[in-house]
Amino acid sequence: MTTNTNEQSLLRFITAGSVDDGKSTLIGRLLFDSKGIFADQLDAMSRSKHKRTVGDAVDLSLLTDGLEAEREQGITIDVAYRYFATPKRKFIIADTPGHEQYTRNMVTGASTADAVIILVDVSKVKLREDGGVDLLIQTKRHSTIAHLLQIEHVIVAVNKMDLVNYDQDIYNRIVKAYGEFAASLGLKDITPIPLSALSGENVVDRTEKLDWYQGPTLIELLESLSVYDESHDAPFRFPVQLVARHNGHEANDFRGYMGRIEAGKVSVGDKLVVQPSGQSATVKDIVTLEGSHQSAVVGQSVTLLLDEYLDISRGDLLASADRPATQLKQLKADVCWMSDEPLDARRKYWIKHGTKQTSAKVKAIESLLDINTQQRHPAEGLKLNDIATIELAVQQPLAADAYSDIRATGAFILIDEVTHQTVAAGMIRL
Incomplete structure (x- = not known):
């Protein structure tokens, strides 16, 4: 893991994972233990009628679950951004939803992130008799999106270790399974860490219960990540x-x-x-x-x-003048379909690329990505949360770069001409 010599640099990171993995609670714990919560916020949280903890414990997830529907249902729907700072660094956190139908919101939060914390709920993974582990589909989906968006650092936070009595063997099995999946994706900078967001173990403070873990705490890790803007x-x-x-x-x-x-x-x-x-x-x-x-x-x-x-x-x-962008009338791109309405190849969409907007038409779906196997297959259409490689034709030429070279001029969104809703986010491949 590369360290950062610029102590006051800004790190943007997101939390991602499946439902009830503890994303909102983890962020609340980070803010609480780093003194990033005001007294009136803490008082309001302690009096919330939607408190989801036992006894007098404060429900830290309420700090980011700001919508009434989120508090009532105990889920995260929208992306919540929070700011906090330590003596070494400033942070902007995006708490993103875990439910599959809100994956589009995770894409939004991840688009500007330098790092992602993939939470794995140790109590939910399936431990196989052969010693392997079956990861949840949302863990795989969010990891795939992190790879497509080229997020630099991936932290695998194995959460709720208290529920398995801080078992090191279970932790090691999960880390091994995730490492194998990450290798199939092509993710490189991966750092695992065991913790309990609810009780705060290994988030900001160390604990004897995880004395077998010799690495940094989560906050120490976040403070040390390098952020180099290649742009x-x-x-x-x-x-x-x-x-x-x-x-x-x-x-x-x-x-x-x-x-x-x-x-x-x-x-x-x-x-x-x-x-x-x-x-x-x-x-x-x-x-x-x-x-x-x-x-x-x-x-x-x-x-x-x-x-x-x-x-x-x-x-x-x-x-x-000596290194212009590539002008494209037809382009190939990886897209995440973000609409409840499936792709209709007969229709025209608006493509928004930088400050330019023009008409676009999907010419072909080259392949659809299977999240579980990372294999690509032919497809006739796209539905919500599908990730695919497509070919587009645009009415007016776009001055673009490959997303792998320059994010800003390699990214675009597709907009429904009738409803004006964003239906897909795309990354140009040259």
Whole structure:
């Protein structure tokens, strides 16, 4: 496991797993033990009519289960984001649902994550007589999505160890089974850890009950994970969000292009290309609320001024002249189908790629992924939570990159033209 020398860096991570694996409770425990809960929040939780604990114990899952339906049913439906910090690091946590019908919400939470905590409920896995372990289907599904979205770090939290009397052999069998499944996926940076979210053992504090485990606690592990944003070294990518003009009463013809730098960096004098038109451009100035700058980097929202007068509008991409994006009228992509309505190949959908939106049509379903076996099979259609490789044709060319190279310009969503609901999230493969 690589350590991070930047102590105040930000780590975005999600919790994922099956139903009632303890995801919300784990986050509540992290916040509680790291002093990330205010006194009024703690008081409100202790008085909640939906408390799901025995005796006077505080139901920590209520900290993230904010919807009334979540509290009544004892489940997580929506993605809940929470912020906390330790002396070493800042964190943004996304608590994602475990139910299969809410897998789409897990995809949303995972799309910006640096790490994922896959919870495995030790009391639910099936221990086979041959010494093996059968993992739950949602554990496999969420791990597959983490791999497709290229989340850098995977932490396998074997939870509820107190229910099996902290048995090291059971823990080892689960870790072995998950390691074999992860190898079939291609997941590499995997760190297992035994814990009990409810009682807090091995979350922030160590315990003698798990003295056979010599690794870090969960919080120590989260503090040590490296976060290196490869998009700093990537070619410059700037989807234009808005063209800014003067107010009509000034003599100078100010024309700036506003947006967020999604990859790379830019400096005054840099040569760019406008995509898809192919026009050449030169950076004249870089403007923010603080004034003009000589350069800017990925993550910054800026206004670019160019030396040339060009026809540029929302949806265009300003890219490095020497390393432009690939222009695609047809593309191959891995998609997670997120709609209750199955895919209808006869229909047209909107594709939203960066700031560009155009019409798209599914030309073919190349293969459907079997979550259990990781084998791919032919398919006639897609239904909710299916993961498949498809071929798309788009009405207007997209300036795109492979998702494995640049996430922002390699990702897209498909939108139903009639209902305007998001039906799929996709990762472009070149």
